[in-house]
Amino acid sequence: MDDKTKNKFEFKNYKIIEKNEVAPETVVFKIQGHIKRDPGQFFQVSMPHLGEATFAPCSDIGDTKHFELCIRCAGSTTNQMIKLLPGDEMQIRGPYGNSWPIGKMIGKNVVVVAGGMGIVPLRPLIFELARYRKEFKNIYIIAGFKTPEHVLFEKDFLSWNSIFKYVKVTVEKSGSKWWGETGLITEILEKPKLSPNDTIVAMCGPDIMFKYATQTLLNKEIPKTNIYVSMERRMECGIGLCQHCNIGKFLVCKDGPIFSWQKIEPELGK
């Protein structure tokens, strides 16, 4: 009996074909190959000898020849990963987890809220919103970063500006050449008028941003069932076994990573 091929931890190798430093200590790897997935799902990426880490691919799911991973140094494994060069291979398994509820967004206003690296799992969603633009009502893209230097996918925001009604990028500390807004993301989120029962929100960022941004949205009377967040927790296996990623009674890898605020809020802090 061949258990080796049956075990769910098996990786496949993919070749890196391009590498770009996009922000301090942050690189985007362009990788050859295709892994069929939905926007918001994630991969487990292994760094032999060292460890494994969890990443959501950040590229358009319509590209069937390449995909992209945006990796920031945030620990021993990612510190080594960003040293990889074009020509090197990456061990990847997945995709895992659920995806953004695009079906529910059809015919509705869509608000995308991204804090820092939170743009990563949202970028494939935005590409879909652009591709099927006519299927949705107004689309609002709101992203926040620390400084202009930290802004990810700047070119994309500039091009989305011509497709969508409302695209705002804000930084906490601005510089002289900064073209966007300055201030906290929650301040930008205050501004647009949103119709409460006709709006779906997709949000990713640090937990602390969820706390304040959801409050802003709830003040606008958007129901908790229409606010979706993508959660980050430590994952070792990605397939519901290791138990590291639980939030209360949910496992982020299996039940998430995307939850409605209605579902996940009572579990936070458990």
Next chain:
Amino acid sequence: MLYKANNHHLDLVAEVINKKYQIFSHHKNGSVFKYQRNQSPKNISWHSQKSILPFKKIIFPEGLNLDKDNQKVALTGLALCDIAALNLFLKQFSESGIIQKREELLIVGGDCSPDENCFCDQFNLDPLLDFDLFISKRENEYLVYSKSWRGENIIKKIGLKKSLVSFNLKAKAKSPKIDLELTKKNIDNRELTKDYWQKISNNCFGCGACTAVCPLCFCFDQNFLNSPDGGCKRCLNWTSCFASDFSQIQFGHDLRPENTDRLYNWYHHKFVRGPKELKSPLCVGCGRCITACPAHLNIKNIISSMNNKFPVDN
């Protein structure tokens, strides 16, 4: 089916098992029992003993090599609590391919002698009692209860005679009643029980001994075992939800920084998340965690006193 057997018959049973499986049973080591491999099929202790570490160290050993092939294993002398725990364990990992499948295991139960820490009688173990053979001692003979075709095949090879005596498997511990539904509701309401968990955690060393000995603690890390020749093997290491890096994310940010968060999470997994995932609490009342705790924390008393403090259906 129920059969009767004598010592000689049981030696034959062991020989038959030994042809297909690696046999594990309880071995006395000083004042404690260890669950270890039998090098020969002779002198197997069919009676159950409470080993410090349960069966999990056999089917999910520390440093589990993901590239290895699974061996066929016979786990003998398992008490009802351990049989139930083993079945939950198998259910948890059934799809993963990293531990033995049910058909690669022979599960042989045995009589147990409950101690003061046992509280298996508080759990409904019956639906979890999937085993092959159960060997029970009577005054002058043994009863061998076979519950599967695997068990029947072994009996057939030896040719045991059927027994007509009455036989039923029942949790033997006699412990004070615990309302498991109330336990679940109370634990799930962290706001209500917050101060209670803080008090308990003030006395907890956070050492994770409870998680090491628990047959239903199966949290793991994924690591690489590097060798001097430049190779590396992927392996799974036991970890504990009490470990400081268990809930750590990027930049070392710890999402469960306090011991009270970790202790709460352990109980929440046992009595709230476990039932959601595997349709059963992740506790079978074996009491190993009580024996192992250097701070003398007692899960039975902790649950009971919580329920006494918050008796109303909240």
